[in-house]
Amino acid sequence: MKNKLRSEQVLTRNQSLVFEALRKGKHPVGAYELLDQLREHGLKAPLQIYRTLDQLIELKIVHRLESLNAWTPCCDAEHDSTPVFAICNDCGIVTECFDENLSSNIQKISKRSGFVADRSIIEIHGRCDQCETSQG
DSSP: OTTOOOTTOOOOHHHHHHHHHHHHOSSOBOHHHHHHHHGGGTOOOHHHHHHHHHHHHHTTSEEEETTTTEEEEOSOTTOOSOEEEEEETTTOOEEEEEOHHHHHHHHHHHHHHTOOOSOOOEEEEEOOHHHHHHHO
């Protein structure tokens, strides 16, 4: 099921508002766009949005796409793997994928180098199948 919360998670009002706005979006959403969408619900300051996004990331139900400076809901809240995001440069669609071998290799690299990673973000930019087909 897409955008499923872990069964034990209960969201605060602000978390629910932000999460639902992200879930309803067709593309990743920036913090100021979220603020504009949620102003009528009482969210008036960028800090409220950023704090809530940080909390949702900590709950592992939202991801920040670094290269876009935007957020997207996690497609599977039960995963423990490093997500890989395929981002279409033409239409902006983002697909979240998982690869256990890649996640394992990232952990091995960190361990071997003595580095303690707190998160991994892998983004691949290009063109989705639909945009590639329409170009040809």
